Amino acid sequence: MSTLLWLALPYIALTSFLVGHVWRYRHDQFGWTTRSSQMHESRLLRLGSPLFHFGLLAVIGGHVLGLMVPKSWTEFFGITEGMYHFVSVSAGTLAGTATVAGLAILLYRRFTVPAVRKATTRGDKVMYALLGAAIVTGMVNTVGENLIGGGYDYRSTVSEWFRGLFLFSARPELMADVPLSFQVHNVVVLVLLGIWPYTRLVHVFSAPVGYFVRPYVVYRSRDPQRPDANRYARAWGDQHE
Amino acid sequence: MRVMAQLAMVMNLDKCIGCHTCSVTCKQAWTNRGGVEYAWFNNVETRPGQGYPRQYQDQEKWKGGWALTKRGKLTLRSGSRLRRLLNIFANPDLPAVADYYEPWTYDYQNLLSAPPSDTTPTAKPKSSITGEDTKVTWGANWDDDLGGGPEQIGKDPLLGKLSEQVKLEFEQTFMFYLPRICEHCLNPSCAASCPSGAIYKRAEDGIVLVDQDKCRGWRQCVTGCPYKKIYFNHKTGKAEKCTFCYPRVEVGIPTVCSETCVGRLRYIGVLLYDADKVGEAASVRDEKDLYPAQLGVFLNPHDPRVVAEAERAGISGEWIEAAQNSPVYRLIVDYQLALPLHPEYRTMPMVWYVPPLSPVVDVLSQTGHDGEAVGNLFGAIDALRIPVEYLAELFTAGDVGPVRASLQRLAAMRAHMRKVNLGEDVDDSIAASVRLAPGEIESMYRLLAIAKYEDRYVIPGGATSDAHRLEAIATGCSLDGDGGPGMTAFDVMAEKFQLVDTNGAAPADKSRRINLLDWDGVSTEGMFPTDGNGAAVKGAAVKGAAHEPEAIG
Ligand code: HEM
Ligand code: SF4
Ligand code: SF4
Numbered sequence: 001m002s003t004l005l006w007l008a009l010p011y012i013a014l015t016s017f018l019v020g021h022v023w024r025y026r027h028d029q030f031g032w033t034t035r036s037s038q039m040h041e042s043r044l045l046r047l048g049s050p051l052f053h054f055g056l057l058a059v060i061g062g063h064v065l066g067l068m069v070p071k072s073w074t075e076f077f078g079i080t081e082g083m084y085h086f087v088s089v090s091a092g093t094l095a096g097t098a099t100v101a102g103l104a105i106l107l108y109r110r111f112t113v114p115a116v117r118k119a120t121t122r123g124d125k126v127m128y129a130l131l132g133a134a135i136v137t138g139m140v141n142t143v144g145e146n147l148i149g150g151g152y153d154y155r156s157t158v159s160e161w162f163r164g165l166f167l168f169s170a171r172p173e174l175m176a177d178v179p180l181s182f183q184v185h186n187v188v189v190l191v192l193l194g195i196w197p198y199t200r201l202v203h204v205f206s207a208p209v210g211y212f213v214r215p216y217v218v219y220r221s222r223d224p225q226r227p228d229a230n231r232y233a234r235a236w237g238d239q240h241e
Numbered sequence: 242m243r244v245m246a247q248l249a250m251v252m253n254l255d256k257c258i259g260c261h262t263c264s265v266t267c268k269q270a271w272t273n274r275g276g277v278e279y280a281w282f283n284n285v286e287t288r289p290g291q292g293y294p295r296q297y298q299d300q301e302k303w304k305g306g307w308a309l310t311k312r313g314k315l316t317l318r319s320g321s322r323l324r325r326l327l328n329i330f331a332n333p334d335l336p337a338v339a340d341y342y343e344p345w346t347y348d349y350q351n352l353l354s355a356p357p358s359d360t361t362p363t364a365k366p367k368s369s370i371t372g373e374d375t376k377v378t379w380g381a382n383w384d385d386d387l388g389g390g391p392e393q394i395g396k397d398p399l400l401g402k403l404s405e406q407v408k409l410e411f412e413q414t415f416m417f418y419l420p421r422i423c424e425h426c427l428n429p430s431c432a433a434s435c436p437s438g439a440i441y442k443r444a445e446d447g448i449v450l451v452d453q454d455k456c457r458g459w460r461q462c463v464t465g466c467p468y469k470k471i472y473f474n475h476k477t478g479k480a481e482k483c484t485f486c487y488p489r490v491e492v493g494i495p496t497v498c499s500e501t502c503v504g505r506l507r508y509i510g511v512l513l514y515d516a517d518k519v520g521e522a523a524s525v526r527d528e529k530d531l532y533p534a535q536l537g538v539f540l541n542p543h544d545p546r547v548v549a550e551a552e553r554a555g556i557s558g559e560w561i562e563a564a565q566n567s568p569v570y571r572l573i574v575d576y577q578l579a580l581p582l583h584p585e586y587r588t589m590p591m592v593w594y595v596p597p598l599s600p601v602v603d604v605l606s607q608t609g610h611d612g613e614a615v616g617n618l619f620g621a622i623d624a625l626r627i628p629v630e631y632l633a634e635l636f637t638a639g640d641v642g643p644v645r646a647s648l649q650r651l652a653a654m655r656a657h658m659r660k661v662n663l664g665e666d667v668d669d670s671i672a673a674s675v676r677l678a679p680g681e682i683e684s685m686y687r688l689l690a691i692a693k694y695e696d697r698y699v700i701p702g703g704a705t706s707d708a709h710r711l712e713a714i715a716t717g718c719s720l721d722g723d724g725g726p727g728m729t730a731f732d733v734m735a736e737k738f739q740l741v742d743t744n745g746a747a748p749a750d751k752s753r754r755i756n757l758l759d760w761d762g763v764s765t766e767g768m769f770p771t772d773g774n775g776a777a778v779k780g781a782a783v784k785g786a787a788h789e790p791e792a793i794g
């Protein structure tokens with residue numbers, strides 16, 4: 001059981017995540033979109049979507065720090081467990097609260113605004129269920145275990161296990177005695193990662209950072225073999241800011 | 242000098258009868274699909290009126306187009322790149338479907354299935370978006386022909402810009418129709434606001450297109466376009482827009498809206514312009530200088546220096562010749578009759594308009610004057626401030642000079658041609674009063690009034706020499722192999738003309754696709770896939786390669 005959950009599942013999920021994205025990128029460019037529903041409803045979205053997204057981006061940033069940066073590194077810089085814990089719990093609670101509030105507004109909107117409800121696919125519903133569960137269990141961990149409960153040092157178990165997966169020296173036994181809420185959170189997130197590439201969440205991997213460096217107006221040749229037809233051929237002297 | 246070619250359009254507003262044929266045929270060809278029920282790539286709005294979407298010209302509200310920074314640089318009115326990316330999770334300036342109108346259909350089934358009763362069964366309106374019962378309260382043409390009266394018409398954003406006194410003269414109602422498509426701008430703010438770089442201007446003909454594969458649904462372009470000519474498909478989550486019917490113009494035939502225009506008022510032709518001058522022209526300080534600045538960007542195709550530069554830039558002889566015979570060049574540059582729509586948006590629009598003289602003539606006739614006497618007309622153009630000031634808000638950022646000059650030329654043409662047609666002595670001073678020779682007035686008349694098909698449309702063939710072969714490469718669609726999840730009516734439409742296998746242009750792997758959209762209802766030619774298409778592609782541009790209809794299993 002332990003092997004299945006903490007060895008097989010993560011590899012299946014992460015493989016699906018990776019391969020799925022590559023497959024979808026190559027075969028379904030047309031389906032790669034946010035599927036924005038703002039044409040149907042703006043007021044609630046303008047409240048919920050920024051709350052949710054900014055909150056979640058902070059949460060993801062926190063996860064990268066917590067899971068990928070080994071404890072020895074932070075200790076090297078003189079950051080004590082107490083300091084780390086304080087920052088991670090307070091920032092995590094703040095970001096998590098924004099995310100939950102945003103998600104609540106988005107979900108309320110999705111199921112009460114008729115046009116938005118109509119535009120919700122089955123895949124969306126599965127994705128929302130998993131995303132919601134991931135965020136709620138994550139909040140239980142941050143607030144329940146770490147803030148109210150005595151605090152749990154996940155960095156010497158969960159994080160070690162997680163990094164082990166990437167070094168191909170996985171130690172599923174590390175997860176055996178982890179509190180249940182952490183276990184549930186991990187399983188839910190793994191399943192979410194597994195279905196990620198087949199949902200609208202692909203939009204995350206097309207975040208338009210290239211916008212900052214390209215010229216405003218893009219020219220493209222009808223003739224794909226014209227030598228000067230590079231992707232963002234500049235056609236005229238740029239007076240734009 | 243960097244010469245580029247642009248396919249441009251001019252519409253002669255005097256002749257538009259507001260029949261909406263252009264809108265309907267365009268819709269049939271491009272947007273009769275789910276997700277774009279509310280979208281009209283071509284729409285015809287009555288002016289004065291709110292337009293479609295409602296009050297789209299109010300850029301304080303919608304933030305479309307460009308603005309100048311304090312340092313005189315162009316920046317999108319909706320904000321810097323950073324500011325717009327920070328707003329990406331919810332776009333603060335996005336029109337809702339309701340700003341266009343909530344599309345609806347009727348429950349026709351009820352007419353057939355209702356049980357016998359004393360009253361006639363009705364077909365209730367149903368929202369095309371939710372499928373629920375709906376109340377029809379607005380449409381793409383709600384204020385057509387000034388419908389709704391002053392209460393609706395008064396919300397026209399342009400009327401707010403006119404002086405009080407002029408607004409009071411509003412009772413002397415005038416109106417005309419304004420058909421609108423995408424402007425295929427030289428400085429397109431839609432493309433500039435697309436975070437993914439999916440909207441591009443084609444280097445060969447200037448047509449602005451959305452790459453459906455690259456669009457990620459950030460819906461920033463809808464805000465970016467001040468003419469609100471980008472439509473978000475709420476089903477596919479991708480932006481769509483007028484394509485200038487590129488599959489048609491590539492083979493030298495006019496767009497659907499032009500082809501079917503009842504008033505025969507649309508002109509399509511090539512303009513050569515200096516790409517190096519666009520940025521400078523779009524950023525002149527005074528908005529009233531934008532129209533002359535844009536005129537300054539266009540190049541004279543008869544100038545040998547321009548021709549040499551055009552050749553150097555790889556523009557084919559066929560295109561240069563088309564530019565020399567361009568009806569659009571004549572109307573815009575030679576006669577300076579046509580004016581750009583809202584140059585103050587700084588996008589350098591490329592669909593221009595000959596302003597309508599008819600509101601002036603109508604008022605004259607109604608008040609018992611001779612609507613074709615040049616003296617009366619000239620006087621009326623100056624006296625009737627409403628039409629002229631209103632037109633100036635549309636076409637010249639409020640500068641009445643060019644509008645008056647254009648209307649005076651139209652008036653002179655009327656007066657001069659009446660004398661010619663009635664066999665009276667031609668009065669050369671009429672032509673001279675608008676700085677034209679009598680011969681010029683007559684050829685202007687032939688272009689505007691006789692308006693023969695071959696004079697209205699001078700469209701060169703594909704911009705590349707072996708367009709067919711390249712076409713086949715360009716449309717090699719990555720979705721085919723897997724049963725095509727992205728295969729939509731849009732793709733099928735794109736194939737409708739020269740990309741289907743009937744003309745030997747489709748790649749071999751596409752030749753097995755059934756094509757119902759091409760069907761003319763009579764023959765099965767082109768409906769069924771054929772074998773041996775790949776061979777036809779290799780054998781250069783083969784028209785009518787052997788295609789035996791073949792049963793589909
Ligand atoms: C990194 C940059 C990201 C960008 C630029 C981005 C952008 C967007 C945009 C434009 C929408 C469409 C909103 C609308 O108009 O309806 C959207 C929706 C959504 N995004 Fe993101 N997103 C990002 C990251 C994420 C992440 C990390 C997640 C979650 C794991 C996420 C989950 C969602 C969900 C669930 C929706 C649907 C909201 C709803 O309409 O109910 N996004 N995103
Ligand atoms: S009119 Fe057309 S080309 Fe110009 S900004 Fe709008 S969509 Fe783009
Ligand atoms: S078809 Fe021609 S005449 Fe009729 S509305 Fe359109 S532009 Fe006007």
